[in-house]
Amino acid sequence: MKIGVYGSSFDPITNVHLWTASTICHRKKLDKILFLPSAKERRDKSLQGGDEHRTEMVKLAIADDPRFELSTEEMNAPIGQQYTYYTMQRLKKQYPDDELYFVMGADILVDIGNGSWVKGEKLVEEHQFIVMARDGIDMLKTISASPLLRNADDGRFHLVDKGLAMEISSTYIRQEFSRGGEPRYLLPESCYQYIMRHGLYQDSE
Numbered sequence: 254m255k256i257g258v259y260g261s262s263f264d265p266i267t268n269v270h271l272w273t274a275s276t277i278c279h280r281k282k283l284d285k286i287l288f289l290p291s292a293k294e295r296r297d298k299s300l301q302g303g304d305e306h307r308t309e310m311v312k313l314a315i316a317d318d319p320r321f322e323l324s325t326e327e328m329n330a331p332i333g334q335q336y337t338y339y340t341m342q343r344l345k346k347q348y349p350d351d352e353l354y355f356v357m358g359a360d361i362l363v364d365i366g367n368g369s370w371v372k373g374e375k376l377v378e379e380h381q382f383i384v385m386a387r388d389g390i391d392m393l394k395t396i397s398a399s400p401l402l403r404n405a406d407d408g409r410f411h412l413v414d415k416g417l418a419m420e421i422s423s424t425y426i427r428q429e430f431s432r433g434g435e436p437r438y439l440l441p442e443s444c445y446q447y448i449m450r451h452g453l454y455q456d457s458e
């Protein structure tokens with residue numbers, strides 16, 4: 254099986270997460286996408302929604318699509334093991350006979366290429382990636398400008414231009430909830446109702 258691993262804070266999950274997942278599933282002939290919420294204890298980003306709420310919203314969002322599955326592998330990892338390198342190592346053990354692809358936007362390719370990820374070089378050497386165009390970033394140039402990326406460029410970076418830019422960020426949705434906006438149709442209705450019911454993101458920045 255070909256499996257995409259889509260990591261994000263999902264704080265909250267948005268319609269663009271679902272649309273991008275479905276687009277790459279179709280284009281790259283993947284059998285399955287694992288939605289992998291990142292752990293709350295991350296050194297690079299402070300998350301607003303607790304692990305339980307973010308997980309519940311992912312479950313609600315993917316419930317009707319049999320290609321989509323939740324993985325709590327990163328969220329439940331011991332402290333210090335919550336980085337993508339370690340997560341992919343564990344997933345590889347869980348799925349020894351399958352082909353795994355880490356799914357990410359071009360902004361993340363830039364970060365990895367800059368050397369800002371934990372064990373980024375080993376991560377790149379050991380895995381395959383599906384990279385989605387974003388923010389007008391030139392993905393080929395990003396690869397050729399970074400020794401870390403270009404030295405591993407043997408076909409492991411599968412570049413996808415989705416066709417539409419379609420930007421809906423979780424940050425924007427959180428701001429809408431906290432500042433009296435109306436983000437209703439930017440995320441699945443079940444997640445919108447969940448957020449309202451639990452009063453989430455009222456004090457977001």
Ligand SMILES: Nc1ncnc2c1ncn2[C@@H]1O[C@H](COP(=O)(O)OP(=O)(O)OP(=O)(O)O)[C@@H](O)[C@H]1O
Nearest residue numbers: 260261262357358361385386387419420422423424
């Ligand atoms: N519109 C998009 N096009 C391409 N990639 C995307 C898009 N939205 C998110 N991604 C990718 O999905 C992954 C998870 O992104 P994330 O959920 O952090 O989105 P974000 O919009 O950057 O959210 P936040 O507002 O929380 O920073 C990253 O690899 C990111 O690059």
Ligand SMILES: O=C(O)c1ccc[n+]([C@@H]2O[C@H](COP(=O)([O-])O)[C@@H](O)[C@H]2O)c1
Nearest residue numbers: 260261262291297298336337338370371
């Ligand atoms: O491993 C790292 O060093 C690392 C640093 C930043 C982000 N990540 C992963 O990148 C994915 C997208 O993260 P984010 O911040 O855009 O939600 C998610 O799976 C994170 O675990 C991983």
